[in-house]
Amino acid sequence: MTERVPILRIGEVLVVSIQFDLEDQTVLRLQEDLAEQIVRRAARGVIIDITALEIVDSFVGRMLATIAEISRMLDAETVVVGMRPAVAITLVELGLSLGGVSTALDLEKGLARLGRSTISDEA
Amino acid sequence: MTERVPILRIGEVLVVSIQFDLEDQTVLRLQEDLAEQIVRRAARGVIIDITALEIVDSFVGRMLATIAEISRMLDAETVVVGMRPAVAITLVELGLSLGGVSTALDLEKGLARLGRSTISDEA
Numbered sequence: 366m367t368e369r370v371p372i373l374r375i376g377e378v379l380v381v382s383i384q385f386d387l388e389d390q391t392v393l394r395l396q397e398d399l400a401e402q403i404v405r406r407a408a409r410g411v412i413i414d415i416t417a418l419e420i421v422d423s424f425v426g427r428m429l430a431t432i433a434e435i436s437r438m439l440d441a442e443t444v445v446v447g448m449r450p451a452v453a454i455t456l457v458e459l460g461l462s463l464g465g466v467s468t469a470l471d472l473e474k475g476l477a478r479l480g481r482s483t484i485s486d487e488a
Numbered sequence: 489m490t491e492r493v494p495i496l497r498i499g500e501v502l503v504v505s506i507q508f509d510l511e512d513q514t515v516l517r518l519q520e521d522l523a524e525q526i527v528r529r530a531a532r533g534v535i536i537d538i539t540a541l542e543i544v545d546s547f548v549g550r551m552l553a554t555i556a557e558i559s560r561m562l563d564a565e566t567v568v569v570g571m572r573p574a575v576a577i578t579l580v581e582l583g584l585s586l587g588g589v590s591t592a593l594d595l596e597k598g599l600a601r602l603g604r605s606t607i608s609d610e611a
Contacts, residue, residue: 400573407593431580438576440591 370395372402378410378479379403379441380472383425384417392428396435403439410479411436414472416447426461433466444468446475493518495525501533501602502526502564503595506548507540515551519558526562533602534559537595539570549584556589567591569598 368391373380379402381395399411413429415421433443445468456463469475491514496503502525504518522534536552538544556566569592579585592598 396577397573400576404571404573404593434580434585435576438579438585438591439571439573440593440597 377408379408380412382414400435403441408441411441411443412475413445414447421452421455423459426456426459430463444475444478446472500531502531503535505537523558526564531564534564534566535598536568537570544575544578546582549579549582553586567598567601569595
């Protein structure tokens with residue numbers, strides 16, 4: 366059975382925490398689940414927490430880029446949080462600079478980032 | 489005879505609803521009709537509603553991109569609304585991320601999006 370990455374929801378923001386090495390099928394499943402939930406819950410933002418990732422490869426880099434693109438197509442902004450220095454260096458070396466993706470230091474700052482552009486209307 | 493996709497008008501916004509598989513000739517006709525109406529009605533926005541599309545192929549993806557480009561050249565902003573999760577995934581997989589196109593969940597949000605940048609002046 367394919368493992369499934371849980372998707373949390375905080376207000377209008379979906380939060381995904383990448384905890385372990387994902388297999389292809391799990392990534393595809395995650396992309397489908399995220400796309401479906403963005404639409405169903407009218408989510409305005411997606412936070413991908415990669416604090417647990419000590420290294421990345423091009424597979425993970427592409428996954429982040431793809432999730433960001435799918436989210437953008439569904440009118441949600443993606444913020445990657447918890448990126449380690451070594452991970453940032455590797456992504457740049459791989460040529461995967463995640464153009465359309467914004468980053469924040471941690472989950473709290475990520476929520477604040479999205480809050481500025483989305484949830485602030487509710488205040 | 490070539491089928492013709494109707495173009496509705498709401499204020500300064502033109503609304504096109506893609507309801508069925510379009511043939512090449514119908515798409516060309518739609519692009520011509522849209523371009524002509526953008527200019528004639530001084531439209532500031534074009535909303536393409538693809539709620540009815542459950543799947544897309546590269547032909548439809550390119551059509552959306554082309555309409556957006558034509559509109560932009562005529563000083564109108566394009567918003568694609570009603571994109572299903574599977575459609576977003578397919579477009580990204582096809583490498584058609586519709587760079588210059590913004591998206592919104594539904595027609596109402598699409599009008600609001602365009603309203604912020606266009607109709608708001610009337611308020």
